[in-house]
Amino acid sequence: MKKIDWEDSRKKTAAYEYLVKVFKTTKPSVSLAMSFKRNSLEAARMRHVAIHELGGRLLSDENVTVSPVKILDSHGNVKSVITDDSITL
Numbered sequence: 001m002k003k004i005d006w007e008d009s010r011k012k013t014a015a016y017e018y019l020v021k022v023f024k025t026t027k028p029s030v031s032l033a034m035s036f037k038r039n040s041l042e043a044a045r046m047r048h049v050a051i052h053e054l055g056g057r058l059l060s061d062e063n064v065t066v067s068p069v070k071i072l073d074s075h076g077n078v079k080s081v082i083t084d085d086s087i088t089l
Contacts, residue, residue, distance in 0.1 A: 004034045004047055004056040015054040019046050 006012040019030045023046055033043035034050060050056035069082045 002036045002058065002060045002062070004050050005059055006054075006056055011055060015050060015056060018054065019049065022049070 006015060016027055016030050019025070020027055023030075023042060025042070029038065029043075030046060032038040033040075033046045034056070036047075047056075051058060070078050071080045071082065073079045
């Protein structure tokens with residue numbers, strides 16, 4: 001998951017208002033662009049302006065390792081352990 005966010009919510013609000021004004025679009029379309037749910041040329045431009053001019057930070061979980069997940073039965077005993085992201089039963 002990737003998204004662009006700001007540490008201060010007031011800066012985020014101001015940045016969204018600026019992007020709405022500059023790109024003549026709506027706040028929901030800016031939100032979709034910042035959460036990488038839209039990948040149009042205009043969305044890419046909005047993300048570029050947000051990072052380079054408005055102080056937005058790119059948050060990503062691509063390099064995060066997945067920790068093992070334990071499957072428990074009704075008594076709390078470990079039934080199996082999933083170590084990769086593929087689910088097998």
